[in-house]
Structures are given as C-alpha cells and as structure tokens.
Amino acid sequence: MANSGQKVVLITGCSSGIGLRIAVTLAKDEKKRYHVIATMRDLKKKDKLVEAAGDAYGKTLILLPLDVCSDESVKQCINNIKDRHIDILINNAGVGLLGPVESISIEEMKRVFETNFFGVVRMIKEVMPDMKKRRSGHILVMSSVMGLQGVVFNDVYTASKFAMEGFCESMAVQLMKFNIRLSMIEPGPVHTEFETKMMEDVAKMEYPGVDAETVRYFKDVYLPSSIDIFEAMGQTPDDIAKCTKKVIE
Numbered sequence: 001m002a003n004s005g006q007k008v009v010l011i012t013g014c015s016s017g018i019g020l021r022i023a024v025t026l027a028k029d030e031k032k033r034y035h036v037i038a039t040m041r042d043l044k045k046k047d048k049l050v051e052a053a054g055d056a057y058g059k060t061l062i063l064l065p066l067d068v069c070s071d072e073s074v075k076q077c078i079n080n081i082k083d084r085h086i087d088i089l090i091n092n093a094g095v096g097l098l099g100p101v102e103s104i105s106i107e108e109m110k111r112v113f114e115t116n117f118f119g120v121v122r123m124i125k126e127v128m129p130d131m132k133k134r135r136s137g138h139i140l141v142m143s144s145v146m147g148l149q150g151v152v153f154n155d156v157y158t159a160s161k162f163a164m165e166g167f168c169e170s171m172a173v174q175l176m177k178f179n180i181r182l183s184m185i186e187p188g189p190v191h192t193e194f195e196t197k198m199m200e201d202v203a204k205m206e207y208p209g210v211d212a213e214t215v216r217y218f219k220d221v222y223l224p225s226s227i228d229i230f231e232a233m234g235q236t237p238d239d240i241a242k243c244t245k246k247v248i249e
C-alpha cells in the first residue's frame with residue numbers, strides 16, 4: 001500500500017520495453033515518491049520486471065494483471081486498487097503493425113486500434129471520475145512521432161496514434177478545468193521488443209494481391225533504410241523512462 005505522500009502510479013504494458021523501464025525507474029526513485037502499480041496482461045511474463053525491480057518489488061512496486069483490450073479486466077484492475085485512487089496513469093501498452101495495407105487484414109487493423117486507441121480510451125474513462133472528484137491527477141500517454149507524421153508502410157499504426165492524439169488533445173481541455181493534466185510523449189525509434197516483434201511479423205509476411213512494385217519497394221528499399229534509421233537514431237527504453245519521470249515530476 002502507498003505511504004502518505006507517495007503518488008500512486010499505474011502503468012500499462014510493463015512486461016517489456018519502455019513500460020518495464022518506466023516502472024523500475026519510478027519504483028527506484030531515490031526519494032521513494034512513487035507507489036508503482038505495474039500492470040501486464042500476462043503475469044507469467046513478470047520475471048524480467050521482478051528481477052529489474054530488485055528490492056523495490058513488493059515495496060514501492062506491485063503487480064496487477066491488466067489487459068487494456070478488455071472492459072472487464074480494466075474494471076477489475078482499478079477496483080483492486082484502494083479507493084480506486086490513482087494519481088498518475090501512464091498509458092504505455094501498444095502494438096505495432098508494419099507492411100503494405102493490401103497484405104493486412106481488417107481484423108489485424110482492428111486489433112491495433114483496440115489496443116492503441118480504445119485501450120487508452122478505456123483506461124481514461126475508468127480513472128477519470130475519481131480524478132475529477134479529487135480535482136487532481138495526471139494522465140500520460142505514450143504516443144509516437146508517428147502520432148504526428150505519417151510514415152510509409154506504418155499506415156494503420158500511424159492512424160491509431162493520430163486518433164489517440166486527437167482524442168487526448170480534446171480531453172486535455174475538459175480535464176484542465178478539473179486540475180487534471182494530460183501529457184503525451186512522442187518518441188522516435190526505441191530499441192525494444194516492439195522492433196523485434198515487427199521484424200518477426202514481417203519475415204512471416206506473405207503478399208497475395210500486392211503488386212510486385214510495392215513488394216519490392218517494401219522489402220528492398222523501406223526495410224533496409226528503416227533498420228538503418230533505428231541503428232542511427234534508436235534511443236533506449238531508459239532514455240524514455242527518464243523523460244517520463246521528468247514529465248510527471
């Protein structure tokens with residue numbers, strides 16, 4: 001349970017990457033200012049986080065299951081928190097999707113929106129009433145540079161982040177009246193499992209119905225250059241965790 005004076009921070013998607021490092025960075029805060037509720041949809045994946053948290057695990061960091069795509073899971077998670085009191089919500093969970101639109105089914109596209117857009121909406125709807133009652137709170141959303149600018153072959157991922165940016169920009173105005181802050185972080189490339197998973201998906205990808213010119217452009221031009229960009233500009237999850245800590249301080 002949080003000590004008085006500690007801020008209760010709930011983070012989504014802490015099994016790997018950026019979410020894991022934000023959880024550990026806040027839980028290891030030198031002044032112990034945060035009580036971190038690190039959530040993940042499958043608690044069997046907790047080992048990496050528990051190991052990285054070290055002594056903080058069970059003290060300034062606890063774990064709860066949470067699937068942002070499920071109304072029931074979101075409600076259950078928030079109901080498990082004392083007085084449903086969350087000071088800072090960090091919407092980090094997200095999935096990527098890369099490739100020519102013709103090779104991606106509508107079902108796969110909906111899965112991206114279900115996580116990256118409705119996942120955030122679901123969380124905000126659930127925590128907002130309590131934050132409004134207390135007239136305080138901070139909601140942070142992990143967007144992307146692709147929430148600001150379209151990027152070839154990332155059409156659906158880009159659209160999901162644009163949708164989220166639009167939703168949050170509108171919400172921010174309403175929430176401001178209740179002294180609730182809404183912030184977005186828009187990272188460029190970051191070396192995480194996100195990149196690995198996308199590359200694995202691409203390796204399995206087939207291209208029925210996609211014209212040869214697009215397939216050639218995707219495989220021979222886009223992919224090698226995007227790998228170069230990741231190599232040249234990629235940040236670490238720790239860089240983003242430090243930035244997140246600055247934003248909430």
Ligand code: NDP
Nearest residue numbers: 013015016017018067068092093094144189190192193194
């Ligand atoms: P990872 O793939 O390492 O982490 C994504 C996290 O989201 C995992 O913990 C994953 O859990 C979780 N997740 C996915 N679906 C759900 C769900 N339905 N419910 C709860 N958790 C879920 O990627 P990153 O750390 O890189 O990504 C984190 C955020 O940063 C994302 O929102 C992404 O869009 C954003 N971002 C990433 C960039 C990058 O280059 N890596 C650049 C800009 C933004 P599980 O293990 O169960 O799949």
